[in-house]
Amino acid sequence: MLDKKGKRGEAGWIAEEAFEDPALELRSKCLAIGDQVANGVLDLEDALEIYEVSLDEYATFLATEEIARAEAKFNSKSPEFQTLAKLKYTHVIYNISTYSIHSDLATTIGRQMTQLEDNIEHGR
Amino acid sequence: MKVIPRRFDEAIKAGYRLRPTLAEAVRITNKHFKGFNIAVLVRDLENLLKSYAKEPVEKEIYVSEPPPTLRIEYKSENCFNEKEGLYVSRTITHENDELVAYHEMLMLPESSRKQGLGKKIIAAFLEQYENMEVKRINLYAALSDGGAAWAKFGFKATKRSEMERILLIAEQSLGEKSKKLKVVRDTFNNYYEKEPDGKAFPIQNWVAIPGMETILKKADSHWHGCMDLTNSKDLLNFKHYVGQKR
Numbered sequence: 001m002l003d004k005k006g007k008r009g010e011a012g013w014i015a016e017e018a019f020e021d022p023a024l025e026l027r028s029k030c031l032a033i034g035d036q037v038a039n040g041v042l043d044l045e046d047a048l049e050i051y052e053v054s055l056d057e058y059a060t061f062l063a064t065e066e067i068a069r070a071e072a073k074f075n076s077k078s079p080e081f082q083t084l085a086k087l088k089y090t091h092v093i094y095n096i097s098t099y100s101i102h103s104d105l106a107t108t109i110g111r112q113m114t115q116l117e118d119n120i121e122h123g124r
Numbered sequence: 125m126k127v128i129p130r131r132f133d134e135a136i137k138a139g140y141r142l143r144p145t146l147a148e149a150v151r152i153t154n155k156h157f158k159g160f161n162i163a164v165l166v167r168d169l170e171n172l173l174k175s176y177a178k179e180p181v182e183k184e185i186y187v188s189e190p191p192p193t194l195r196i197e198y199k200s201e202n203c204f205n206e207k208e209g210l211y212v213s214r215t216i217t218h219e220n221d222e223l224v225a226y227h228e229m230l231m232l233p234e235s236s237r238k239q240g241l242g243k244k245i246i247a248a249f250l251e252q253y254e255n256m257e258v259k260r261i262n263l264y265a266a267l268s269d270g271g272a273a274w275a276k277f278g279f280k281a282t283k284r285s286e287m288e289r290i291l292l293i294a295e296q297s298l299g300e301k302s303k304k305l306k307v308v309r310d311t312f313n314n315y316y317e318k319e320p321d322g323k324a325f326p327i328q329n330w331v332a333i334p335g336m337e338t339i340l341k342k343a344d345s346h347w348h349g350c351m352d353l354t355n356s357k358d359l360l361n362f363k364h365y366v367g368q369k370r
Contacts, residue, residue, distance in 0.1 A: 024365060030278050030359065032332035041314045041329075042307060050307050052334050 029053050030061040131163040134309035138166045140183040149187050156192035156218065168248035169198055177210045178202050179242050193217040200233075208233045211345070214249055216258060225227035225253055227263040240367070247366040259354055275331035275340060278361045280324035281350030284316060286347040294330075294339050304333050323350065349354045 033047040048055060129150050132142060153160055162185070174184045177200040186195040193356050195215040203211040213229035232241055253261070261282040262282075269291075281287050291312050298305040311329050315322060327347070330336050339345060 006154050027364070028328065029332045031278075032329040035326060035329055036307075036311065039314055051332055069167060 026053065026057060027061065030058055033058060134163040134186060135166045138170055138183065139181065140166065140185050140233055143171050143184060143186040146190075149185060152189055152192060153194065156189065157194050157216065157223075157256050159257065160194070160252055161255055163246060163251050163311070165196070168251075169245070172211070172235060172241060172248065173198060173210060175234050176200075176241070178208060178233075181210075191218045203231070208235075210236075212245060216253075216256065221258075223253075223258040225249070225254055225258045225261045227261055243366040247363075250363070250366060253353060259352070260359040261351040261353065263349050264346065265349050269341045270343070271345035271347060272331050272337045272340035274349055275327040277351075277365055278358050279351050281324040281327040282325075282348045282350050284320075284322070284325070287312060287316075290330075290340065290345050290347065293344060294336065297339050298335060304335055305352070307333060308336065324352065 029051045030053060032049050033042075033044070033053060036042045036047050037044050042050065050057060129146065132150055134147055134245070136142065153162070166206050177198070180195070180202075181199075182199050182259060184195075184197045186197070187193065191342060193215060194217070197212070198210070199213045200208075200210040203209045209231050210233055211229050211231040214224040215228060216223055218224075230242065230245065230246075236242075240270070262281075263279065265271050265279065275281075288350060291308065294308050298308070311326070316326050327340075327349070331340050351358060351362060353362075
């Protein structure tokens with residue numbers, strides 16, 4: 001495994017194994033899409049095409065991330081509370097996947113999510 | 125948390141050679157590597173590696189200063205054998221008043237493949253990096269498809285010249301009219317126009333482009349990478365990939 005010059009390094013197959021799970025491979029692509037869109041390298045439609053990810057897959061990724069974020073945030077709360085938070089987040093993300101991801105809609109939903117999060121946190 | 129000699133005793137019992145001396149190892153660790161739980165790391169490595177390493181196994185913890193440096197090595201007798209060798213080497217050192225880890229060597233025998241052993245080793249060290257408040261991990265992505273794999277993990281490329289070389293390979297491989305090549309170029313330009321001397325090129329955005337993985341696996345696509353453990357987003361992703369969800 002040493003290269004021709006005898007240099008030391010980290011064997012790639014060890015890292016590669018972590019990505020044999022298709023879900024992680026997809027996650028890697030979705031993270032790249034988010035980054036490229038945020039940096040203005042690509043718009044979302046082009047990014048989905050280049051990285052060969054469907055809108056459904058990307059929306060599901062965003063939903064999963066949001067749920068994980070909510071779960072971490074409300075971790076100290078009761079299980080019932082966590083379930084409620086997950087349901088509400090899932091409902092919001094369902095809206096994204098049902099329509100399409102355009103910046104105006106994403107901004108509006110983002111505001112709703114922040115409000116929702118605030119409400120949950122303060123028990124409103 | 126202070127490292128106590130009893131913990132070092134556990135390392136000695138597990139067969140580690142402490143250099144230059146036990147007393148120096150304790151002194152330097154207490155002074156510069158607070159939080160390092162040597163007993164836990166030794167136990168983790170024994171549990172993970174013992175059954176795969178061909179005896180005799182050489183295990184060593186080496187400390188020195190200045191600069192304060194801690195090196196952990198675990199290698200089998202046949203450590204340079206491509207199919208059966210086992211070699212783990214990590215060095216943690218102080219640079220500009222912060223701790224930096226160097227992932228110098230990670231080779232595992234083929235018999236350990238498909239069992240997630242590699243990521244468990246990475247996770248075991250990561251736990252100690254967090255205990256010690258290590259700020260960065262540096263590595264050289266080169267061996268056995270490493271040019272592609274470590275990019276997926278979220279390591280950022282630190283040397284512009286290496287990215288220029290890989291961009292050239294992409295230009296030759298993808299074809300001038302390719303839409304993917306345009307994105308590869310735009311990604312490069314977008315980053316280096318903002319950060320001409322940048323040391324955190326997002327190479328993960330290259331490797332995720334279909335076709336680029338093959339290019340990054342080529343022998344000429346080696347690069348130096350860095351993981352910023354103070355970047356909570358990158359750290360979270362890294363943990364996700366090694367199986368620690370938080």
